[in-house]
Amino acid sequence: MRTCLVVDDSRVIRKVARRILEEIGYEIAEAADGVEALAWCRAAMPDAILLDWNMPVMTGIEFLRRLRAEPDGEAPIVVFCTVENDLAHIREALDAGANEYIMKPFDGDIISAKFAEAGL
Amino acid sequence: MTAEEIAQIVSLCRARAGLKVAADKTYLIESRLAPVARREGYDSIGELLAAIRDRREEPLIWSTVEAMASGETSFFRDRDPFREFREEIVPPLARVRGGAPVKVWSAACATGQEVYSLAMMATELAEADPAVRIEFAASDLSRIALERAQSGLFNQFEVQRGLPIGQLVRYFEKDGEQWRICDDLRQRVRWRRINLIAGLRQIGRFDVVFLRYALTHMTEDAQRKVIEDLTFILPEDGVLVLGVREQVAGVSEAFQPVFGRPGLYRPNPEFRAAAAA
Numbered sequence: 001m002r003t004c005l006v007v008d009d010s011r012v013i014r015k016v017a018r019r020i021l022e023e024i025g026y027e028i029a030e031a032a033d034g035v036e037a038l039a040w041c042r043a044a045m046p047d048a049i050l051l052d053w054n055m056p057v058m059t060g061i062e063f064l065r066r067l068r069a070e071p072d073g074e075a076p077i078v079v080f081c082t083v084e085n086d087l088a089h090i091r092e093a094l095d096a097g098a099n100e101y102i103m104k105p106f107d108g109d110i111i112s113a114k115f116a117e118a119g120l
Numbered sequence: 121m122t123a124e125e126i127a128q129i130v131s132l133c134r135a136r137a138g139l140k141v142a143a144d145k146t147y148l149i150e151s152r153l154a155p156v157a158r159r160e161g162y163d164s165i166g167e168l169l170a171a172i173r174d175r176r177e178e179p180l181i182w183s184t185v186e187a188m189a190s191g192e193t194s195f196f197r198d199r200d201p202f203r204e205f206r207e208e209i210v211p212p213l214a215r216v217r218g219g220a221p222v223k224v225w226s227a228a229c230a231t232g233q234e235v236y237s238l239a240m241m242a243t244e245l246a247e248a249d250p251a252v253r254i255e256f257a258a259s260d261l262s263r264i265a266l267e268r269a270q271s272g273l274f275n276q277f278e279v280q281r282g283l284p285i286g287q288l289v290r291y292f293e294k295d296g297e298q299w300r301i302c303d304d305l306r307q308r309v310r311w312r313r314i315n316l317i318a319g320l321r322q323i324g325r326f327d328v329v330f331l332r333y334a335l336t337h338m339t340e341d342a343q344r345k346v347i348e349d350l351t352f353i354l355p356e357d358g359v360l361v362l363g364v365r366e367q368v369a370g371v372s373e374a375f376q377p378v379f380g381r382p383g384l385y386r387p388n389p390e391f392r393a394a395a396a397a
Contacts, residue, residue, distance in 0.1 A: 086294055087293070087294055094286070098285075102280065110277075110281070113281060113282060
């Protein structure tokens with residue numbers, strides 16, 4: 001089964017995303033910030049990562065830059081999922097190695113479409 | 121709504137636009153027509169319909185029919201047809217046309233996502249080979265949909281349905297809470313209001329016609345008429361693109377399916393010869 005790490009400091013968002021992603025066939029792990037996410041990735045690199053931007057301890061963009069520098073860190077498909085909805089943020093995310101980008105609010109259709117566009 | 125009112129809507133839509141309105145979908149009818157009644161200054165759908173009966177005013181009739189016709193769309197809907205357009209449909213046509221533009225018509229374009237997706241493909245084709253020239257026309261029955269399409273403005277939900285993020289960054293600018301498609305793409309498209317059952321044979325030749333998920337909402341007679349007219353505007357090497365799983369009356373006689381490419385059709389030369397005889 002394909003695995004997806006859901007990284008968001010909101011428990012509610014993690015729960016909603018988990019339900020949607022489980023429905024399209026992912027096994028889910030959760031992390032509440034970038035540091036936790038990095039620990040997860042070092043233990044077991046997921047196939048996909050749904051990534052919030054603004055989080056305490058370590059932001060999503062910082063996590064992404066560190067992830068891409070890790071051994072095997074290029075492997076996971078990373079889909080940002082954030083309230084940041086201006087072109088500057090989107091460009092920054094893509095430059096840092098994000099594969100797709102979701103602007104909140106999202107629903108099941110958007111998540112499955114974006115995962116499909118990212119090649120998942 | 122009363123049964124008479126629903127019957128009035130069903131017959132109006134069929135007569136004017138060949139639309140097949142399901143009489144049992146009261147909710148759909150109400151959700152489409154309530155905004156029309158409000159906009160035109162009536163307190164209810166009943167009053168709107170009474171005004172149509174009493175005064176037979178054309179603009180009012182069309183506002184009503186157009187609201188029932190408006191379809192749903194998204195960027196790169198079904199995905200495959202757009203890849204096929206870029207890789208399989210346009211390149212051979214462009215070669216044969218030898219520098220003359222390949223003419224593409226997005227019929228029943230609704231709010232424009234389809235023709236803009238095609239225009240993005242055209243931009244990428246021209247980058248790879250500047251000799252490839254494509255001209256776009258787009259039409260819809262609904263003037264409101266056409267105005268929105270022409271504005272090139274889409275909300276955050278719309279730009280996240282089918283549009284890869286790379287294309288958003290490349291072709292759109294943020295405009296308040298909306299996203300505006302760049303002028304390059306907007307200006308590539310000629311827009312026209314076209315009623316598909318009003319006769320298409322005079323509108324000129326098109327090499328490629330995208331007509332997806334519109335005929336599904338039309339009566340069988342209307343489907344046959346539109347399909348037959350299309351054989352007169354598509355050249356022998358032209359391509360008709362219907363919806364991937366769309367069943368349309370008359371298409372199996374007038375066109376031949378492209379093997380392994382659901383929704384793609386080429387004119388059937390025998391049908392054309394018989395129709396011309």
